[in-house]
Amino acid sequence: MGLLSDDKEYVDGIKEATFWTFDVGDGNVGELNDGCVLVDLPPSIIDPMLDNPIASIVHEVYPNLEKRFNDPSYFTERVILSTINEVMWKLNGYVCSLFPREEHVYLSADSISLVSQGNDSFEQLYLPEFLNSINSSSLPPHRLVLKVGMPVMLLHNIDQSAGLCNGTRLVICHLGMYAIQAKALSTSNKDDMVVIH
Template sequence: MRLKVGSNVADKKEIKAFGKWILDIGEGKLGGRNDGETMIEIPQDILLGDEGDAIASISSCIYPDLDEHLDDPGYFQDRAVLVPTNEEADSINNHLLSLIDGEEKVYYSSDSICPTDECDAFERSLYTSDILNAVKLSGVPNHILTLKVGVPVMLLRNIDQANGLCNGTRLQIRKLGEHVMEAKVITGSRSGDIVHIPRMKLIPSDRKIPFRLQRRKFPIVVCFRNDYKQEPGSIPFPSGFIFKEIGF
């Protein structure tokens, strides 16, 4: 449904045919009669040749001559790599990041247990900095964030909705500072605007951990992905979709 928005008639027919093929697989209509297990032939036009390094193969196919197109917002808007897990998303992001010329800057978060959390002194002593730094949660950047000028990123928090800075907004890094970074919006009605992103306290609501983590960090993640004309403020793709990320 997202892909059909803004597509021409020919593309819509191709999207419809691909969607039907996916549904037929899910409903067990392909591969002949079967008992729940069968062989499905993948069309050659959607396969990539694996030259020994799957990540390099897909990256070079979706992002050819990456370093030469950093000044072209449309280059990132029209490409995507779809992957099933955050780990694979990170692998592709890291590979594509390494292909961009320029000095790499690494940012580390300042992690602690939220002061309002009801933990006694003993419980707090159990959660050392190393343990807190290792925590990875959906919707929160990891402890280590590596960036370069020109890298596309996605905002993880609503900062200024009136000016288009919402969860899911995609930006491209222009300047890297210690406490504030400058970026250009590359999606939505505010595309082209220059904005500044500060460090801020992020407190995830995930209840899979026995305490409330407070992470001071830039609210962004590297995102070589396309949101398929998604407007800022709408529900974004899961973080496993990177650009893409096929997702990136």
Template sequence: MLVEEISSDPHKQILETTYRRTDQWKGTKQNYTERAILTPRNETVDEINEYMISQVDGVSKEYLSSDSFGIIDTDSENNETLYPVEYLNSLSFPGLPAHKLTLKVGAPFMLLRNLNQKKGLCNGTRLIVTYLGERVIRGEIVTGSHIRHKVDLPRIILSESVTKHPFTLERRQFPIRLCYTMTINKSQGQSLKGVLLYLPQPVFTHGQLYVGLSR
């Protein structure tokens, strides 16, 4: 289904169109493996995922990253003043987990890195949260060749070069992202029986629209 102009409460309509009415909605593994909301931009993905996690039943748990930077330009002696931790926390990149992850048991998420290909833990693998600990998140794989396998995921250090600044961001966080919604590009290679294509802004290319419509 293609959605371009919708009601005054678009997030609610998107949820109810894709996963049925909010007051009747109960997430199931089948829902998450067969359905998805696709949209062009990462900012929109984050907005909808935040709304979705706020609407489902369960106790939420927040995980904050530990951010630092590796200096490329060593001429400056005031790097910690120029780039305080609050600024590092605010940075967001497509392949990097957010500073703050809000999760609930039963929520779907996607891996952002290749962790162990032999165990099916690859970039783009989708899982369901089964346990939220202090040091690990446990998930059940719902796509690929290792369906129903449960795995414990630790925090790892991920890095991203910040092109407009002379440093590399280093973020210690769980390498995951909620995936009620995903970008059109990220949907490539996913097996989906039903999608809602949400276009609040134009797609970047005709090819991107084709990918979304062909899911």
């Protein structure tokens, strides 16, 4: 495997990070492993922007985003995935802050559907503040902030026949009060305009 960089310092850093990673995996770094171990990173592989890891990740994956945000093809070549919702929302918030457009905030509905007429115990038990605080991978967030030009990824199947499936990537073209118009980036319907309610 060859490296594409002629920068000796960069190549040496990659080598050191690779060997260090193998040592960690082999149990040669850190304390005795009882399931939870603290491991010190060597200074040579610490990113100088590590005081802000979210910014570091975004600027590594999306270099020059401030200059290329109008180019949809720029977003088809890169994506940041996270297995933890909290990290994903921080990443999304930071990327959103880099877009020089007006933000639109969408809020979820915050009321309980009553099972039977006259039963108000659900409303007393589940206050809107509690409902709005629920953070689950199976539910959308209470507060969703979007801007025109932002890339987004669908997390649920909406319309499989139209190619709007979990994992479909889109770029936002228009934000309305009750619907979002977007252009497909990653499906067989690439560049098709879709409306999501």
